[in-house]
Each structure stands twice: as structure tokens, then as C-alpha cells.
Amino acid sequence: MAKMIAFDEEARRGLERGMNALADAVKVTLGPKGRNVVLDKKWGAPTITNDGVSIAKDIELEDPWENIGAELVKEVAKKTDDVAGDGTTTATVLAQALVREGLRNVAAGANPMSLKKGIEAAVASVSEKLLKNAKDVETKEQIAATAGISAADPAIGELIAEAMDKVGKEGVITVEESNTFGLELELTEGMRFDKGYISGYFVTDPERMEAVLDDPYILIVEGKISNVKDLLPLLEKVMQSGKPLAIIAEDVEGEALSTLVVNKIRGTFKSVAVKAPGFGDRRKAMLQDIAILTGGQVISETVGLSLESASLDLLGRARKVVVTKDETTIVEGAGDAEQINGRVQQIRSEIEASDSDYDREKLQERLAKLAGGVAVIKAGAATEVELKERKHRIEDAVRNAKAAVEEGVVAGGGVALINAGEKAFDGLKLQPGDEATGANIVKVAIEAPLKQIATNAGLEGGVVAEKVKNLKAGEGLNAATGEYVDMLKAGIMEPVKVTRSALQNAASIAALFLTTEAVVADKPEKAAPAMPDGAGGMGDMGF
Structure with a gap:
């Protein structure tokens, strides 16, 4: 099959258009006042969701360059979802901001490889500061808060916290559809x-x-x-x-x-x-x-x-x-407790070594049966569309809670990135010029999630970002009420694993965008000409 090739600015701008189309559809869902997106299905009822990775997976664009750009950003959302179980929209917003700023500098003559080096150094420094600022999750209330924010429903957060309290952090929490309305928790003791x-x-x-x-x-x-x-x-x-x-x-x-x-x-x-x-x-x-x-x-x-x-x-x-x-x-x-513990460690090692999602899931189930227990959250809703959306939200919130227990939590609402960025750039040893510009791109981009949360809440993003920068560390905008509060005290928190993964994955794809010099795609096939109308040749047949 014949191929099309685009070079330089044409290639990068084509990719950027695709990225923007996808990111603009995803970012409207960010924050407590984010909207939903309706996904049409070839069969069955349409799906209504505010989950970034579900929306991203459903998007395919007609233009080959734009579609490649969209596919690259899908990878950001998918990787973040795989690693942390949440933060897909944040990752997409960060990727868009990094690429936009980066391409502006490349068009102005900056060296893409030097920009990449600066971006990578800055992201590593911000990630380090995020981990340093993280607070360990010690109470049931903290788990309920972070899961409740992920699911946009405090009742779901409380149920997940109760399930984790019963089965432990190694336990398996599964989500099933229920015929009855509402939420129900079922616990299994033993194997x-x-x-x-x-x-x-x-x-x-x-x-x-x-x-x-x-x-x-x-x-x-x-x-x-x-x-x-x-x-x-x-x-x-x-x-x-x-x-x-x-x-x-x-x-x-x-x-x-x-x-x-x-x-x-x-x-x-x-x-x-x-x-x-x-x-x-x-x-x-x-x-x-x-x-x-x-x-x-x-x-x-x-x-x-x-x-x-x-x-x-x-x-x-x-x-x-x-x-x-x-x-x-x-x-x-x-x-024997020692033998059980040895078996648990062996299964953990197998999980880390496995490449297959299916194998990992089955190993995780075995681990839970030995080490923790199994909790089943049964979710019901009025319609099938609402039920699917609710089940998906709960599954995301469960993974969010596990990530919080694993690495700790930071202030939510985009505040953690801005706080980490205040000191992360001070000690960076970078060459003046394009490398320093790369670090500056990250400095600008880490404000994007907060600005988007504010925009979705009907506020001016730039004004909110400036105000948060001048507040004490850990204070930010509660977009649900429009007030400025201490985020952790107000229960607005997210797992540091989610924030860190979102930034690292976004930077990885942004660096690929900036250093792309040519794009190759299949040439679209021309549609076959329509068959001539057979009825026209029947005039002399004596009818």
C-alpha cells in the first residue's frame, strides 16, 4: 500500500491537531464541576462517562496525521490508568499543555533535543518533590475522602474505605452489577x-x-x-x-x-x-x-x-x-503463618514479572485469597446506562484508594503540582538556553490541571492559578464551593501515584511529539466508482 509522508512543521502540526481534538473532548470532565461525555455505540445504549481513558479509547479521527496524534495521547491516558487507576484526564491535560508550549518554542527555533532534556530533568525534579510532600494514608476517613473524590460520590468512598478496612490492602475488592437499587457490600471471610x-x-x-x-x-x-x-x-x-x-x-x-x-x-x-x-x-x-x-x-x-x-x-x-x-x-x-507468607511473597514476585493483564488479575485474586480476603461491592441503578457508568466509577475509585495506600496522598485539585513546582526548579543544573526553556515549559504546563478545573467550574483559570501560587502550601480552590481552603483538611486529596504517573507519562509523549521530524501513514484508498445504471440500456428491447 502506498504511503504518505509529512515533514517538519506540517508533521508536528498535524499531530497537534489530533491531540487537541482528543484532549478537548476529555478535559471537559475534569474536576467536581466537570461535565459528562456521551459515547455512541454501534449496538446497545450509548455510554455516558466522565472517565478520560474511556472517552479517549472511543475517539478515531479521519485525517491520518490527526489520528496518529490522537493515538499518542490515548497512550498517555491508558498508561496512567494501568499504573494508577485514575488521573487519565489530568495526564491528557498535562500532555496538551506540554506539547502546546513545546511546539511554540520549536517553531521559534529551539532545538527539540535540548527541550526534551530540559523537560525530562524538570519532570524528575517535580516528581521527587511530589513524593517528598506526600502524606501517608493512616485512617479510614482519608481512604474514604480520596476514593469519594475519584468516584464523585462520598457514599462510594465510604463503602470502599469499609471494604479495604475489612480485607486489608492486599485484599481484592470486586464490583458487580446488582438488580436492586443502591450500593451493597458483601464480605468473604477465608478463602x-x-x-x-x-x-x-x-x-x-x-x-x-x-x-x-x-x-x-x-x-x-x-x-x-x-x-x-x-x-x-x-x-x-x-x-x-x-x-x-x-x-x-x-x-x-x-x-x-x-x-x-x-x-x-x-x-x-x-x-x-x-x-x-x-x-x-x-x-x-x-x-x-x-x-x-x-x-x-x-x-x-x-x-x-x-x-x-x-x-x-x-x-x-x-x-x-x-x-x-x-x-x-x-x-x-x-x-503455618510463615509458609503462607512465603507463598504470598512468591505470588507477588510473579505479579511483578508477568506481562499479561489477565495473568496479573488471576495472580492478584490468588494473593487476596491467601493474604487478605474478598469484598464485593454490588452497585445498582435505575437504567442500564447509569449502571454501567456507576460501575466504572466505582472500579476507578477502588484502584485510586489502593494507590493512595501504596504511596500516600497529596493535596488535590491541581494544587500539589503547583506546590511541588515552586521549589523543584531551583537547583536544576541545566545549560542556559534551550534546556532551561524545556524546564520552563514544565513550569507553565503544571498549572494546566488547576486552570482547567477552574474553567469547568465557571471561573477564570489564570486568575485562580495566580491566587493559589500566593497561598500557603497545601491551600487551593475547592471548585465545588468556589472557596479557597486547606485541601487536605477539607478532604480534597489524591494519591501521589496518580499525580506523579500523570506528569511522567504526559512528559514522555510530549518529548516524542517535539522530537518528531517526519510522520508516515497509509494513503487513503479512493472509493471505487459506482456501477453504471443498468436500466439505461433497455430502451430498444421492445417493451
């Missing part, structure tokens, strides 16, 4: 996985359709159990102990299952059989997790253990096992 009993005959509580075993032994087997002869020696030992037995295996079938069911019905012996969760290697890993959590061992031929020779000391223990038709919960496994 839960999504496999239920193999036979309904194992039920001990017919009203709730649950099999509940108190203080049971837990047999964990990698393969299938079908031959009762393999199982009998162990069953006799468990029966002598007077404890119930929970079996977790790839499958329990045939005469082995019949024996367990018959003994349960007769009241001779209480047990429950459950299929192992997951598939393939993930199943093996999860069985090992269960074994470590309960202080047992996985009975597997690969490690030289067979069912017929298994003894009671290879079985796991727990205070309680609750099994429904769809899921199993192991409460207070009797595993």
Missing part, C-alpha cells in the same frame, strides 16, 4: 473459590442448601478419585478421629462418590466432595495455595504421594468449610 459440591446429597442445611463442616480434615488430591479401595484406608482413619472430611479433587466419581453419599445419608460419616478450581497449571497452583493455607499437602503422584498410603498428617485442617452448589469457602485454615 473462597467458585466450585460447589459434586452431589446435592452432601447438603447439611436443606433450608440454605449448604454443606457446613465444622473443624474438618481436608483432603487435597490433584487427580480424579473413582476407586473406593484407594480411599477406604484414609476414610477409616478419619472416621476413627470423629471429624468430618472435605475432599477437593479434579473429580470424585463412581463407587468412591457412592460410598461417601451413602455414609452421609445413613449419618455414619459426614463429608463433602468438591471439584478443584481452575484448569491446567492454574489448578495445580490453586491446590497448592489451599494446601499451604490449611497446613496439608497435595496428594499427587508427581511428588510420590498416593491416596492409598496417605495418612492424617497429610490432610489440611480448618475451623469451618461451607459449600454451596456454586462455591466453597474455607474459614480459618490451620496453615
Whole structure:
């Protein structure tokens, strides 16, 4: 396919037009008085959102140069969302400001490579100051405040803070759609996985359709159990102990299952059989997790253990096992704390090393089951459109709260960047000229988020930015009320990870914009000519 090439100013201006089109659509959502954007869908109801990355993903432009510019800025929003879970609009606004100022200087004759060097040095210094100014999150109220701002709803913030309080910072908080209106929090104690009993005959509580075993032994087997002869020696030992037995295996079938069911019905012996969760290697890993959590061992031929020779000391223990038709919960496994901690560290290392989002998500779930717990926030709304928008906001707020716990919080509302910028530029060792100009570009650009928040609130951005610069550190505009307040005391805060990631990712793309000298794109294909009208040639056919 033939290509088109644009050079110099033409290339950069084409990219800038695309960036501006995307950034202008995204930045109207910034701040407490930001507006929503409606995204048309090819099928189903349109989506209403104020999430920067969702809007950015939906934008495609006709002009090839402009579309490349928009794609570059999408990368800023996506990377910030991946790293920090929020701050996508701030990152887009910063990228636009850095590129606008930078291109002005390049057009005036500045060297793009020197500007890039100055921008990078200034951003590193501002990031360092941001981390220095961050305050650790120590209270439930602080988590509620930062999550509430992200979700633009204090009630959501409070619910997330409660969930984090219950499951810990390693715990998993998932968001599900609910049929009922409003918000609901459901907590899981212990390890839960999504496999239920193999036979309904194992039920001990017919009203709730649950099999509940108190203080049971837990047999964990990698393969299938079908031959009762393999199982009998162990069953006799468990029966002598007077404890119930929970079996977790790839499958329990045939005469082995019949024996367990018959003994349960007769009241001779209480047990429950459950299929192992997951598939393939993930199943093996999860069985090992269960074994470590309960202080047992996985009975597997690969490690030289067979069912017929298994003894009671290879079985796991727990205070309680609750099994429904769809899921199993192991409460207070009797595993060794040191071994559990070692397994947690191993999973953390795997998360850091993994490139796949799916693998990371599954590893995070395993980590939560071992280290924390699982909380489910159920969200309901009047319409499907509102429900999707609400669910997305809650998911963003959960990630925002986790980022706050990780690195601490700074003043929100664009104030942290201005405060960090006041001292960040003093000690920079840069060459006079274009490198110093690069640092100055950052100095101007870090005011952009505050100006945009003020503009969206119907105020004059430049006037607000000047006023905030002259206030004490940590004081700024509460755009919701129009008052100037101490941001942290007023509960207006954001995770430093969000602010830092937004600035670093915006600077990275801005540097690419400024140092671009040529852009190559596919030449649009001309539409095929329309077929001639066939009816015209039918005049002499005698009709």
C-alpha cells in the first residue's frame, strides 16, 4: 500500500491537531464541576462517562496525521490508568499543555533535543518533590475522602474505605452489577473459590442448601478419585478421629462418590466432595495455595504421594468449610503463618514479572485469597446506562484508594503540582538556553490541571492559578464551593501515584511529539466508482 509522508512543521502540526481534538473532548470532565461525555455505540445504549481513558479509547479521527496524534495521547491516558487507576484526564491535560508550549518554542527555533532534556530533568525534579510532600494514608476517613473524590460520590468512598478496612490492602475488592437499587457490600471471610459440591446429597442445611463442616480434615488430591479401595484406608482413619472430611479433587466419581453419599445419608460419616478450581497449571497452583493455607499437602503422584498410603498428617485442617452448589469457602485454615507468607511473597514476585493483564488479575485474586480476603461491592441503578457508568466509577475509585495506600496522598485539585513546582526548579543544573526553556515549559504546563478545573467550574483559570501560587502550601480552590481552603483538611486529596504517573507519562509523549521530524501513514484508498445504471440500456428491447 502506498504511503504518505509529512515533514517538519506540517508533521508536528498535524499531530497537534489530533491531540487537541482528543484532549478537548476529555478535559471537559475534569474536576467536581466537570461535565459528562456521551459515547455512541454501534449496538446497545450509548455510554455516558466522565472517565478520560474511556472517552479517549472511543475517539478515531479521519485525517491520518490527526489520528496518529490522537493515538499518542490515548497512550498517555491508558498508561496512567494501568499504573494508577485514575488521573487519565489530568495526564491528557498535562500532555496538551506540554506539547502546546513545546511546539511554540520549536517553531521559534529551539532545538527539540535540548527541550526534551530540559523537560525530562524538570519532570524528575517535580516528581521527587511530589513524593517528598506526600502524606501517608493512616485512617479510614482519608481512604474514604480520596476514593469519594475519584468516584464523585462520598457514599462510594465510604463503602470502599469499609471494604479495604475489612480485607486489608492486599485484599481484592470486586464490583458487580446488582438488580436492586443502591450500593451493597458483601464480605468473604477465608478463602473462597467458585466450585460447589459434586452431589446435592452432601447438603447439611436443606433450608440454605449448604454443606457446613465444622473443624474438618481436608483432603487435597490433584487427580480424579473413582476407586473406593484407594480411599477406604484414609476414610477409616478419619472416621476413627470423629471429624468430618472435605475432599477437593479434579473429580470424585463412581463407587468412591457412592460410598461417601451413602455414609452421609445413613449419618455414619459426614463429608463433602468438591471439584478443584481452575484448569491446567492454574489448578495445580490453586491446590497448592489451599494446601499451604490449611497446613496439608497435595496428594499427587508427581511428588510420590498416593491416596492409598496417605495418612492424617497429610490432610489440611480448618475451623469451618461451607459449600454451596456454586462455591466453597474455607474459614480459618490451620496453615503455618510463615509458609503462607512465603507463598504470598512468591505470588507477588510473579505479579511483578508477568506481562499479561489477565495473568496479573488471576495472580492478584490468588494473593487476596491467601493474604487478605474478598469484598464485593454490588452497585445498582435505575437504567442500564447509569449502571454501567456507576460501575466504572466505582472500579476507578477502588484502584485510586489502593494507590493512595501504596504511596500516600497529596493535596488535590491541581494544587500539589503547583506546590511541588515552586521549589523543584531551583537547583536544576541545566545549560542556559534551550534546556532551561524545556524546564520552563514544565513550569507553565503544571498549572494546566488547576486552570482547567477552574474553567469547568465557571471561573477564570489564570486568575485562580495566580491566587493559589500566593497561598500557603497545601491551600487551593475547592471548585465545588468556589472557596479557597486547606485541601487536605477539607478532604480534597489524591494519591501521589496518580499525580506523579500523570506528569511522567504526559512528559514522555510530549518529548516524542517535539522530537518528531517526519510522520508516515497509509494513503487513503479512493472509493471505487459506482456501477453504471443498468436500466439505461433497455430502451430498444421492445417493451
